[in-house]
Amino acid sequence: MIDVDVYEIDGKEYLLIKTIKAYGETYLYLSNEKTEDDFIIRKIDKANSDFIIPLDSEEEVKKAALIFINKQLED
Amino acid sequence: MNNERNYNREFSNIDVDTFSKKCIEGSRSSSKAKRKEKMKKQRMVKKLKALAVTCVLAGGLSVMGINSLINTVQNNISINDARSDFQMEVVRDNTHRTQDNEGYWYDYSNICSLMEDRIENGADQSTEIYLLTDNMGEKQADKVLAYYNGGTSVDEFISERGLTQDRWESIEKDKIITSSELNSKQSELNKMMSETNSQVNSQQADLGRGIN
Numbered sequence: 001m002i003d004v005d006v007y008e009i010d011g012k013e014y015l016l017i018k019t020i021k022a023y024g025e026t027y028l029y030l031s032n033e034k035t036e037d038d039f040i041i042r043k044i045d046k047a048n049s050d051f052i053i054p055l056d057s058e059e060e061v062k063k064a065a066l067i068f069i070n071k072q073l074e075d
Numbered sequence: 076m077n078n079e080r081n082y083n084r085e086f087s088n089i090d091v092d093t094f095s096k097k098c099i100e101g102s103r104s105s106s107k108a109k110r111k112e113k114m115k116k117q118r119m120v121k122k123l124k125a126l127a128v129t130c131v132l133a134g135g136l137s138v139m140g141i142n143s144l145i146n147t148v149q150n151n152i153s154i155n156d157a158r159s160d161f162q163m164e165v166v167r168d169n170t171h172r173t174q175d176n177e178g179y180w181y182d183y184s185n186i187c188s189l190m191e192d193r194i195e196n197g198a199d200q201s202t203e204i205y206l207l208t209d210n211m212g213e214k215q216a217d218k219v220l221a222y223y224n225g226g227t228s229v230d231e232f233i234s235e236r237g238l239t240q241d242r243w244e245s246i247e248k249d250k251i252i253t254s255s256e257l258n259s260k261q262s263e264l265n266k267m268m269s270e271t272n273s274q275v276n277s278q279q280a281d282l283g284r285g286i287n
Contacts, residue, residue, distance in 0.1 A: 005108035053103040065130035
């Protein structure tokens, strides 16, 4: 068994699957607590690290997705 | 190709458009975790695989690469599991803070003894030395090996086998992956046998009731 952090985002609970720091951002890859294939990516707010915020654009989603793949391949 | 089709079927619920929208919509929330939850490793592996497939699709990569990506994810998970198990079982309790709190010292003799126990219980000697080196670094691993089997250093251990460090590491990683695959197949087999046994028991009970 492993310990996983649970975050509340927009009223739903998400499990933290992976955290990756890249290109000056800290991306959080989260999975819906109840639905196995429901994921979201968030990032730490650089202006206030007490908060996590949505990504800026679809381009950034693509970038964060590729960062995850790259990390999986290089680990 | 069969595996490719299986993955496509297994992850057919993934909707990349919805995923992208959810990543850019919504409000900010606290970066502090609400709580911790225990999760089975198998569930985490399944989630990582599904997340990898989602990211391949969201990243606009070819689905033809999914099979090899999934294998890489699975292999990395197996290696990380072996590293983590070794750390927990052998090194963790024998790692102590120095008095000035700025560094660590290790109980080399105890680490060696726990590693020997694992080897006596069937762990591969070379893989154990690889995990030890990976966990503590070569310099510290040499100090542990000073207590082990005549005091061979990591370098000597590798060169006695006619290998380079890279080749040795690669062989040990392959062994961990193979062993993990075998364990996974064994547990599938055990599950199947247990299901078959309960079916047989249930049929025998039905027969017994019929006779009475």
